[in-house]
Amino acid sequence: MLTTQTPEIRPFKVTIPSSFYAEAAGSAPGATVWYPLEAGRQRQGRLWSNLKEVCDLLQISLAGPMAADELLFQHVRFKTGQRIHTIGQPFDTLYIVKSGFLKTILIDDFGGEQVLSFPMQGDLLGVDGIHTKHYSSEAVALSDCDLILLPFNKLTALGRVHPELDSLMYGVMSRELAREQAMIGMLGALSAEARVARFLLSLAERFAHMGYSSKLFNLRMTRHEIGSYLGLTLETVSRTLSAFNEIGLISVDQRTIGINDPAALKTLRRLPPSCSRAKQLAAAKLKAAREPAGGDLDSEIKLSVLI
Amino acid sequence: MLTTQTPEIRPFKVTIPSSFYAEAAGSAPGATVWYPLEAGRQRQGRLWSNLKEVCDLLQISLAGPMAADELLFQHVRFKTGQRIHTIGQPFDTLYIVKSGFLKTILIDDFGGEQVLSFPMQGDLLGVDGIHTKHYSSEAVALSDCDLILLPFNKLTALGRVHPELDSLMYGVMSRELAREQAMIGMLGALSAEARVARFLLSLAERFAHMGYSSKLFNLRMTRHEIGSYLGLTLETVSRTLSAFNEIGLISVDQRTIGINDPAALKTLRRLPPSCSRAKQLAAAKLKAAREPAGGDLDSEIKLSVLI
DNA sequence: CGGGTCTTTGATTAGGTTCAATAAGAGTGG
DNA sequence: CCACTCTTATTGAACCTAATCAAAGACCCG
Numbered sequence: 315m316l317t318t319q320t321p322e323i324r325p326f327k328v329t330i331p332s333s334f335y336a337e338a339a340g341s342a343p344g345a346t347v348w349y350p351l352e353a354g355r356q357r358q359g360r361l362w363s364n365l366k367e368v369c370d371l372l373q374i375s376l377a378g379p380m381a382a383d384e385l386l387f388q389h390v391r392f393k394t395g396q397r398i399h400t401i402g403q404p405f406d407t408l409y410i411v412k413s414g415f416l417k418t419i420l421i422d423d424f425g426g427e428q429v430l431s432f433p434m435q436g437d438l439l440g441v442d443g444i445h446t447k448h449y450s451s452e453a454v455a456l457s458d459c460d461l462i463l464l465p466f467n468k469l470t471a472l473g474r475v476h477p478e479l480d481s482l483m484y485g486v487m488s489r490e491l492a493r494e495q496a497m498i499g500m501l502g503a504l505s506a507e508a509r510v511a512r513f514l515l516s517l518a519e520r521f522a523h524m525g526y527s528s529k530l531f532n533l534r535m536t537r538h539e540i541g542s543y544l545g546l547t548l549e550t551v552s553r554t555l556s557a558f559n560e561i562g563l564i565s566v567d568q569r570t571i572g573i574n575d576p577a578a579l580k581t582l583r584r585l586p587p588s589c590s591r592a593k594q595l596a597a598a599k600l601k602a603a604r605e606p607a608g609g610d611l612d613s614e615i616k617l618s619v620l621i
Numbered sequence: 622m623l624t625t626q627t628p629e630i631r632p633f634k635v636t637i638p639s640s641f642y643a644e645a646a647g648s649a650p651g652a653t654v655w656y657p658l659e660a661g662r663q664r665q666g667r668l669w670s671n672l673k674e675v676c677d678l679l680q681i682s683l684a685g686p687m688a689a690d691e692l693l694f695q696h697v698r699f700k701t702g703q704r705i706h707t708i709g710q711p712f713d714t715l716y717i718v719k720s721g722f723l724k725t726i727l728i729d730d731f732g733g734e735q736v737l738s739f740p741m742q743g744d745l746l747g748v749d750g751i752h753t754k755h756y757s758s759e760a761v762a763l764s765d766c767d768l769i770l771l772p773f774n775k776l777t778a779l780g781r782v783h784p785e786l787d788s789l790m791y792g793v794m795s796r797e798l799a800r801e802q803a804m805i806g807m808l809g810a811l812s813a814e815a816r817v818a819r820f821l822l823s824l825a826e827r828f829a830h831m832g833y834s835s836k837l838f839n840l841r842m843t844r845h846e847i848g849s850y851l852g853l854t855l856e857t858v859s860r861t862l863s864a865f866n867e868i869g870l871i872s873v874d875q876r877t878i879g880i881n882d883p884a885a886l887k888t889l890r891r892l893p894p895s896c897s898r899a900k901q902l903a904a905a906k907l908k909a910a911r912e913p914a915g916g917d918l919d920s921e922i923k924l925s926v927l928i
Numbered sequence: 929c930g931g932g933t934c935t936t937t938g939a940t941t942a943g944g945t946t947c948a949a950t951a952a953g954a955g956t957g958g
Numbered sequence: 959c960c961a962c963t964c965t966t967a968t969t970g971a972a973c974c975t976a977a978t979c980a981a982a983g984a985c986c987c988g
Binding site (some may be wrong): 429450463489 | 635643727729733735736737744748749750751752757758775777780781784788791792793794795798799801802803804805806808809810844849850851852
């Protein structure tokens with residue numbers, strides 16, 4: 315299962331040749347330059363980050379004095395649709411999202427993809443690969459992305475020189491774990507509406523933290539991907555969004571979402587019947603139509619409903 | 622939310638006074654004795670484990686030579702029903718399960734508990750507390766338990782002396798993360814029957830790994846707890862178990878489970894209609910009764926439905 | 929413009945929850 | 959030891975949420 319090399323056909327291929335990673339082994343810990351940059355590749359934007367930038371990005375405060383600019387971490391860019399890593403691929407590096415939006419997925423026993431998370435700025439990718447030395451999930455760019463490389467063997471080697479790195483990693487992994495626990499809690503206990511509401515709120519919070527508006531933003535993912543993430547179908551997601559829109563909690567226009575009533579979204583457990591009233595009425599009509607008790611009115615209704 | 626000190630009344634109280642943990646801070650890294658054992662407490666059984674035992678328990682192979690018996694880890698025993706840690710409690714130590722069975726839970730926005738996992742031999746507890754310095758979940762003993770203490774500040778301090786410890790921790794945390802991802806995948810995608818089937822199989826595997834029978838074992842948790850864990854109601858769990866029993870996949874007698882057809886359980890997606898036949902027949906009857914094409918029966922039914 | 933994907937909305941159905949009643953243990957105290 | 963209670967488990971019936979099936983509209987991109 316873990317050895318699958320994902321024979322599926324995908325829209326894009328990873329453009330970084332494996333040789334790009336090949337030189338990771340065998341250089342001294344603490345070296346300031348890790349990988350020769352391939353000639354002419356991805357020169358736009360900042361290509362390196364120091365430890366401070368990495369910590370800021372991860373929102374982790376590093377105890378003790380930092381190793382300043384001694385440690386540099388290389389960036390890589392991915393275009394929309396590209397895979398960062400695939401299931402079963404040998405694990406060697408972690409990634410921190412500097413900018414852009416991604417999804418991580420699991421391929422279930424037959425072919426269907428299950429969305430696990432939507433990483434964005436400050437999130438860490440690839441942690442699931444440490445244990446088995448193979449990635450157990452797949453990461454795909456939903457927009458053009460700028461990722462910071464954290465080659466894992468380098469990281470552990472550096473951990474011996476700069477122990478604060480290990481603390482940093484513990485913190486990040488623990489946060490990830492707690493986040494997944496919250497996700498499990500949500501999937502286990504909440505209704506469809508509550509899931510969608512919380513999803514929107516969590517997006518809003520994350521956008522706010524990145525300096526974007528928490529009141530108005532664009533979804534980078536499809537309804538299908540949202541549904542997969544929330545354990546719902548795309549139709550249910552769409553309907554729920556429409557319902558929220560109708561009662562004014564949010565404003566929906568395709569992938570543009572306006573958050574109008576965050577408080578209501580936060581406390582929402584089930585949708586007040588006022589909005590599903592139409593549905594209920596229709597159901598009542600049908601019911602009434604099925605039990606005619608004799609009468610012309612009844613037949614009329616039956617017609618209007620059935621035609 | 623995280624600051625909740627769990628005001629709920631619980632059947633048991635933690636018997637270890639907080640002063641037991643108070644001396645964790647401020648001792649030298651690498652010390653072989655960490656905590657004074659309270660006089661007369663829990664002397665039965667082995668009280669200390671060395672690093673090798675810990676690694677064996679965690680099923681993690683430690684690269685490089687081990688620090689032999691220099692590092693000793695203290696055990697603590699908990700009785701059935703006791704809480705190991707609660708939500709919001711300051712984080713200071715990790716626990717490895719040496720023997721016994723537990724559950725970890727989340728308390729959702731109103732009071733209901735959501736089961737996150739059923740830790741047993743070799744599992745690690747408390748990792749979710751590292752990031753915020755407060756446990757974000759609660760662990761409860763489902764049977765008498767023997768846990769190994771891993772005071773976290775000691776662990777990080779020791780990591781500087783014995784870097785293999787950090788690798789060990791990365792591996793364990795990564796495994797935990799991958800496990801939770803699989804859980805999310807399951808909750809998002811599988812039917813009730815498939816969830817129960819997988820749950821039984823995973824229990825069987827874990828029992829087998831501990832040297833117990835994978836064909837016959839006792840559940841340590843209630844139907845309610847299983848349901849919470851799987852995102853189902855206790856009734857659904859009970860019914861599914863009964864259905865599996867009826868078609869011979871398993872044998873159920875209260876909490877004693879016999880696994881008869883592991884292969885079928887593994888590949889099961891939805892239950893073959895043969896077993897829900899009774900349900901279908903009943904439904905068909907009702908349907909037939911509801912559409913009698915005119916007659917006295919109609920009014921009768923209407924009455925019974927509307928009143 | 930046309931073909932693709934994505935989204936919305938409707939109608940129907942099925943799987944799972946809820947409510948309810950009963951039964952079986954386990955523990956407690958007389 | 960038995961009656962009593964409390965928790966846990968089983969089973970039935972009705973209801974309801976969300977999935978499924980289906981069709982049409984919106985958007986994007988070559």
